[in-house]
Amino acid sequence: MLLTINPDNPQPRLIRQAAELLRNGAVICYPTDTGYGIGCDIYNQKAIKRIYQIKQRPQHKPFSFMCSSLKNVSDYGHVSNTAYRLMRKNLPGPYTFVLPGTKIVPKIMIARQKTVGIRVPDNPICLALIEELGNPILNTSAILDQDGSPLSEAFEFEERLQKQVDLFIDGGRVFPDPSTVIALIGDQLEVLRQGKGPVTPFY
Numbered sequence: 001m002l003l004t005i006n007p008d009n010p011q012p013r014l015i016r017q018a019a020e021l022l023r024n025g026a027v028i029c030y031p032t033d034t035g036y037g038i039g040c041d042i043y044n045q046k047a048i049k050r051i052y053q054i055k056q057r058p059q060h061k062p063f064s065f066m067c068s069s070l071k072n073v074s075d076y077g078h079v080s081n082t083a084y085r086l087m088r089k090n091l092p093g094p095y096t097f098v099l100p101g102t103k104i105v106p107k108i109m110i111a112r113q114k115t116v117g118i119r120v121p122d123n124p125i126c127l128a129l130i131e132e133l134g135n136p137i138l139n140t141s142a143i144l145d146q147d148g149s150p151l152s153e154a155f156e157f158e159e160r161l162q163k164q165v166d167l168f169i170d171g172g173r174v175f176p177d178p179s180t181v182i183a184l185i186g187d188q189l190e191v192l193r194q195g196k197g198p199v200t201p202f203y
Helices: 012-023 046-055 070-076 082-089 124-133 152-164
Strands: 002-004 030-033 034-039 065-067 095-100 115-119 138-141 167-170 180-185 188-193
Touching: 002 012, 002 152, 012 030, 012 065, 012 124, 012 167, 030 152, 034 046, 034 152, 046 138, 046 152, 070 082, 082 095, 082 180, 095 138, 115 180, 124 138, 152 167
Parallel strands: 002 167, 030 167, 065 115, 095 180
Antiparallel strands: 030 034, 034 138, 065 138, 095 115, 180 188
């Protein structure tokens, strides 16, 4: 199923339709500010396991997930005063923050170090979906290891993933450019991956 949603002003009716599918366990392909992603409701273990199979990823490597705001992030990750100050200036944006996870995060989404990877993407479709669903959405790149040239259009992912994904959201062309990953544990800051987001605002 393919839904075309306006990337700047997402139609509420279509967002509700997509959120209802997520609520019922759907795996979706959707646009973010760093490329197209694959995701599901983080509270649906069956859907999460399907994404592990699609990505051929070992289960001891949890996926990151997306929240709708910094306030929403603090429900799922322990945010120190330092982390809050830095995140407030740079979200939404192309960053994944590694934080100590809270008790409401499903175990399948928590790393051995009791940490989680959380994003607040600068993408109206994502933010509207998370708000409508009421839960964070799992986030992993829709590009698979065996893909050759970078894919940037929803129809390309539909051709590539076909029946492995229940819903494809066309939010226009998005060229893949991975997020910058930053660990913010207490007052310690560590850049784990330099990506689309500049790191200079954090120093």
